[in-house]
Amino acid sequence: MAVIVTRNLTKRFGNLTAVNKLNLEIEEGEIFGLLGPNGAGKTTTLSMLATLLPPSDGDAIVNGFDVRKHASQVRHSIGFVFQDPSSDDLLTGRENLYLHALMYGVNMRNVNEKMDSVLRLVDLLDKQHVRMKYYSGGMRRRLELARGLLHEPKILFLDEPTLGLDPQTREHLWSYIKKLSAEKKVTIIVTTHYMEEADLLCDRLAIIDHGRVVAMDTPARLKKQLGGDQVKLKIRKPNIAALRKLKYVKNIKRRGDMLTLTVNESALHLQEILKRVGPVESVESRSPTLNDVFLHYTGKEIRESGEEGGYFERMLHSGNR
Amino acid sequence: MGELNGLYALWYREFKVFLRERSRIISSLIQPIMWLVIFGTGLGASISLGGGLSGINYQAFIYPGILCMIVLFSSLFFGLYIIMDKRVDFLKEVLVAPLGRTTIFFGKVLGGATDGLIQVALLIALGAAFFSIPFTAYSLVMTIIVVMLLLISIVSLGLAIGALMSSPEGFGLITGFVIFPLFFLSGALFPTKSLPAWLGTFVALNPVSYAVDALRNVILGVSSTYGLAMDFAVLFGFALIMIIVGTWAFRRMKF
Ligand SMILES: Nc1ncnc2c1ncn2[C@@H]1O[C@H](COP(=O)(O)OP(=O)(O)OP(=O)(O)O)[C@@H](O)[C@H]1O
Ligand SMILES: [Mg+2]
Numbered sequence: 159m160a161v162i163v164t165r166n167l168t169k170r171f172g173n174l175t176a177v178n179k180l181n182l183e184i185e186e187g188e189i190f191g192l193l194g195p196n197g198a199g200k201t202t203t204l205s206m207l208a209t210l211l212p213p214s215d216g217d218a219i220v221n222g223f224d225v226r227k228h229a230s231q232v233r234h235s236i237g238f239v240f241q242d243p244s245s246d247d248l249l250t251g252r253e254n255l256y257l258h259a260l261m262y263g264v265n266m267r268n269v270n271e272k273m274d275s276v277l278r279l280v281d282l283l284d285k286q287h288v289r290m291k292y293y294s295g296g297m298r299r300r301l302e303l304a305r306g307l308l309h310e311p312k313i314l315f316l317d318e319p320t321l322g323l324d325p326q327t328r329e330h331l332w333s334y335i336k337k338l339s340a341e342k343k344v345t346i347i348v349t350t351h352y353m354e355e356a357d358l359l360c361d362r363l364a365i366i367d368h369g370r371v372v373a374m375d376t377p378a379r380l381k382k383q384l385g386g387d388q389v390k391l392k393i394r395k396p397n398i399a400a401l402r403k404l405k406y407v408k409n410i411k412r413r414g415d416m417l418t419l420t421v422n423e424s425a426l427h428l429q430e431i432l433k434r435v436g437p438v439e440s441v442e443s444r445s446p447t448l449n450d451v452f453l454h455y456t457g458k459e460i461r462e463s464g465e466e467g468g469y470f471e472r473m474l475h476s477g478n479r
Numbered sequence: 480m481g482e483l484n485g486l487y488a489l490w491y492r493e494f495k496v497f498l499r500e501r502s503r504i505i506s507s508l509i510q511p512i513m514w515l516v517i518f519g520t521g522l523g524a525s526i527s528l529g530g531g532l533s534g535i536n537y538q539a540f541i542y543p544g545i546l547c548m549i550v551l552f553s554s555l556f557f558g559l560y561i562i563m564d565k566r567v568d569f570l571k572e573v574l575v576a577p578l579g580r581t582t583i584f585f586g587k588v589l590g591g592a593t594d595g596l597i598q599v600a601l602l603i604a605l606g607a608a609f610f611s612i613p614f615t616a617y618s619l620v621m622t623i624i625v626v627m628l629l630l631i632s633i634v635s636l637g638l639a640i641g642a643l644m645s646s647p648e649g650f651g652l653i654t655g656f657v658i659f660p661l662f663f664l665s666g667a668l669f670p671t672k673s674l675p676a677w678l679g680t681f682v683a684l685n686p687v688s689y690a691v692d693a694l695r696n697v698i699l700g701v702s703s704t705y706g707l708a709m710d711f712a713v714l715f716g717f718a719l720i721m722i723i724v725g726t727w728a729f730r731r732m733k734f
Contacts, residue, residue, distance in 0.1 A: 208575050233577040244568030248496045260488030261576040263481045289499075 161186045161313060161345045162207065166216035169202050169369075176202040178369035179216065184362075187343040189335065191350060191360035193448070195456065199369040200349040201241055204315045207347070208238050221312055234263070237311030239303055241318045241349075247291040251282055251301045254290060255308060262309035276304035279334060281327070295322045303331065307338070314338070316348040320355060332359050353448040363448075365455050372455040381446045384454055385409070387424035388446055389431065391417040392439040400434040407431070415439075420446075485578040489586025490593065493557075497594045507553050507598055508605075511545045515610060518668075532670060535699055542612055543694035544667025546602060546622070547687055550629050551658055553598050557591040558637020562647050584638065584729040588722070591634035592627065599626050612698060621697040628714040629690045635718070635725035642728040661687045671704045686717040 162184040169177040177199040184190045192200045205211040207220055209229040218225045221235035245254040255273045258264075264272060277283045280300035290298060299322055306314060316335075320328045332355065338344045350356050356363055357377045364374040373380060385408040396417050401407050406427050409420035417435075421427055424443045432438060497504070515538055523537030532540065564570040573583055603622065606612035614622075640653060664678075665687040674682060682688045683705075693710035696703040703710065 210571060210574060230577060230579070233575060236575070238571070238575045240568040240571055242568040244572040246492060246496065246569055248499045249492065253495065257488050257492055258572070258576075260484040260491070261573065261578060263484070263577060266484070 159186050160184060161222075162190075162218070162220050162347070164207075164216065164218045167203070167206060167213055167218050168215035169199070169206055169211060170214040176369050177206070180369070180371060182364065182371075182374075184345060184347065186345055187339055189339050189346045189348065189359055189361045191348050191356045191363040192366055193350065193353075193356050193363055193452065194366035198366045200366060201317055202369075203366075204238070204317055204347065204349065207232075208236055208315060209233055235311060236313045236315060237262075237306045237309060238315045239306035239317060239319050241321070243298060243302075245290050245298065245302060245305070248289060250287050250289050251293070252277070252286040254301065255305055258305045258308055264309045272308060276307050279307070280304045281330075296324060296327065299323055300327060300331075310342070311344070313345045313347070316346060318349055318351065320350065320352065328355070335359060353452065357448045365452060367456045373451070377448060380451045381448065384420055384446045384450055386420045386422040386446070388444055388450055389419040389421045389424050389428070390442045391419070391435065392441075393417055393436060394439075395436055397434060397436045401431065404431065404434070482578060482582045485576065485582050486586045486589065489573070489583060490589045493587065493590025494593055497590075497597070504598065504601070507549065508601060510552070511549045511602055512605065514545050514548070515542065528670065532701060535701070538610060539612060539699060540670075540695075540701075541668055542606055542610060543698055544662075544665065544691050546599060546606075546626065546694060547629060547665060547667060547690050548662055549598050549602055550595055550626060550690075551633055551662055551687065554591055554595050554630050554633035555637040555640075555653070555658055557594060558587075558634050558639070559641040559644070559647075559650060559653065561587070561638060561641040562644055565645070566647075580729045580732070581726050584635075584726050587638055588631060588634050588725070591637070592630040595630040595634070596623075596626065599630075614698065618697045622694060625690050625693045625697070625710075625714065628711075628718050629687070632686065632714070632718045632721040635721035639721070639725040639728040642725075642732040661685060664688070665691045666704075667691050686713055689713040689717075 160183045162182060164180050164182045167177060167180040167182075168175065180203060182190075192203065194200050202211065206213050207218055207225065209225050209232050212226065220232045223231040223235070225232050245251075246257070249257070252273060255276070256269070259266065259269045259273070274283070277286050280303055282297060282301055282304065285293065285297060290301070293301065299319070303316075303319055306316070319335075320331060323331070335346060335348075336359070339346050348359065350359075360377060362374065362376055363380060364371045365380075366372070373383075375383070386406070392415055394415055396412070398410060398412070401410060401419070404427070406422040407419050408422060409418075411418040419431070421431065421443075428441070428443060432441065519538030519541055526537060527533065528535060528537065528540060561570070564573070603612075603614065603619070607614050636657075640657075664681050664685045666682050667687075671679070671682050671688065671692065689705060689710040692704050693707060693714070695701045696707060696710075705713075
């Protein structure tokens, strides 16, 4: 059963169309990824699904409820971990959790055990009584994640959940997210810049660019659709005409003296390619990654490092009161 | 149940934050005390109040007005601070919660009113201890009621403005165009009985004047300009209107 359905969902800000006729169907228990460069419209999409922004056009049904007509029921079904800092700096981690429990209708009888268990999960039990202004960026992120899990929503939106986390915590979190979706059938919609994360975590992905879905499938199939392995050659004078005659060479891209080929079953054909193309300085062959998929559909490299998104800068300047 | 817990949550947050910011409590008391000590003594030394006020020194005379002043400043800025919640995503965390906007609004109002009441209580204690203000059980109860009505009104006004504003740049303007007129035109610093017509009209149009008038009557026994019944009617009406305006602003609030 689809728990999220959008039909031509559109959001315009003045002249800018941030989300353009989005059609999604997300199944119960699925981990669905939204992948796209800065400004692609990921956060805007999630905000509309969470009733924070009214759509300009089109429809969205979340857990069976129309986001326009039944905002309150929609909000009863969801949890949201925001891209930007969203806790009160003057309160401790535990106090922020307590606030959340009160606001999001957590059964208050066993609220203490619940808070303990999410704090343990993100490994913050020892910092729970520290005011959040003394948390590091990663610690704050972890606390906000724990908070999103506290009320056990049916649908969980994670907007760049692992931005700024160290690799260890990140993997920790992935396994928890997987467990959550497998055991509790929680549907998870996650946006991310990390290709590796999207690949490992998501059952299905939509690649978004300029508010449009340019590709949507499982990570494995997306990679397969590229039609083969990526072979990179460093070569001064390639014989491109000769390569074009080989039918297992699907795509040829040349940038300076770097030649990138998409080759079906490169292991079998590498010898032949090298023979025809001319004298090569170096060669590298690997199976396609989501990065290649992304590059193929958007023409852009997604920035892989942890610096983007302005998360830490915004945090530095945000000074809550 | 859910909405009640939500209301409690919002109040709890404001109250905790308030208690953690002791420096803010202290600094919010400094200005009123300076008015009482410097302005009250300085001006009081050279003027004597006429018309049935002859037994009252000027410092005591402006004390009810200074109580209203602390309400004005602390409550209006409390409401405006919702802009700071917008700058970080804390407001989103509240708005995505399954709570009605009205609940969120009332939670904030309760929080702000509590903060204000604590500051007023401190000023009452200081007044009784150092400025020989003769509080009685009756005047205390009446003072609290008047102050609560004013607190609710001004917090709501601040929240309404804050909900509609998108950046803190306008803060200075608000002080100039809202707080100062409300304060100076309230009769906080002068008797309102025998004013020139134009000024009398402005003062009578200002809801804060009725709070000052009522407080002066219940605390100092000065005869009321508008009548206590009128004072309370206006204050109730003002609070009601501000609550309606604030709720409306919250419903259409963007972030
Ligand atoms: N409230 C707003 N008013 C005007 N424009 C907006 C608003 N919110 C977003 N936009 C614009 O809409 C576009 C999509 O923004 P959005 O935040 O959804 O991108 P994103 O995919 O989440 O990017 P990032 O990876 O940087 O988080 C951007 O061009 C942004 O400038
Ligand atoms: Mg975003």
